Amino acid sequence: MTLRARNAIVDAEIVVGYDTYIELIDELLTGKTVVGTGMMQEIERCQVAVDHAAEGRKVAVVSSGDPGIYGMAGLVLELAMKLPADERPDTEVIPGVSxxxxxxxxxxxxxxxxxxxxxxxxxxxxxxxxxxxxxxxxxxxxxxxxxxxxxxxxxxxxxxxxxxxxxxxxxxxxxxxxxxxxxxxxxxxxxxxxxxxxxxxxxxxxxxxxxxxxxxxxxxxxxxxxxxx
Missing domain, CATH: 3.30.950.10 (Tetrapyrrole methylase, C-terminal domain)
Structure with missing residues (x-):
């Protein structure tokens, strides 16, 4: 991962991701709320992430490699943009190494x-x-x-x-x-x-x-x- 991505995970209160990818960053998750789900539950876990972010929590959604290349960036943005503009959380796509x-x-x-x-x-x-x-x-x-x-x-x-x-x-x-x-x-x-x-x-x-x-x-x-x- 990039240093910027690592820092985003370290700074997050809540980390959300596919169970296999969560396991890969276990050493970064001490003291954090972790939401891990299995394959084919992408919509559910991204919705949880958006809901927490909309409440003002700092959330990191992790993908394998780069989140914008077969990752979760698009789904997170689509779900966030369903919210009214005044309720929509700030989002940032942080590049990784695909x-x-x-x-x-x-x-x-x-x-x-x-x-x-x-x-x-x-x-x-x-x-x-x-x-x-x-x-x-x-x-x-x-x-x-x-x-x-x-x-x-x-x-x-x-x-x-x-x-x-x-x-x-x-x-x-x-x-x-x-x-x-x-x-x-x-x-x-x-x-x-x-x-x-x-x-x-x-x-x-x-x-x-x-x-x-x-x-x-x-x-x-x-x-x-x-x-x-």
Missing amino acids: AVGAAAAILGAPLMHDFAVISLSDLLTPWEIIQKRVEMAVAGDFVIALYNPKSTKRVKHIEEVRNIALRHRAAQTPVGIVQQATRKGETKVISNLADFTKESIDMFSLVIIGNSQSYVKDGCIITPRGYII
């Missing part, structure tokens, strides 16, 4: 040119739309970063993404997989488009598929920006 940036740094420099970030979770977005986004991004030769690439129940989507990509890119296109980026248990694997789904991939993984110019050297994926060297 998994896409953290994983890219671990892999080398795969995002040096245009890239697309796509979540493969179809809980809130129909799979047909996700497929179309993947198809368009691959056809446009974007580097592609995949969030939520594979869960215990959703195991085929990543294979379908691989098949879509192979229609447009070479089988040896570099693919990087980072698990637990910047956390305990961090791992990094560099594979290729033909074989990367044979590697361990889960919900704590970030997958980056290179573009037509990406290459691997000395354990790093590099996507050239176009400088002549």
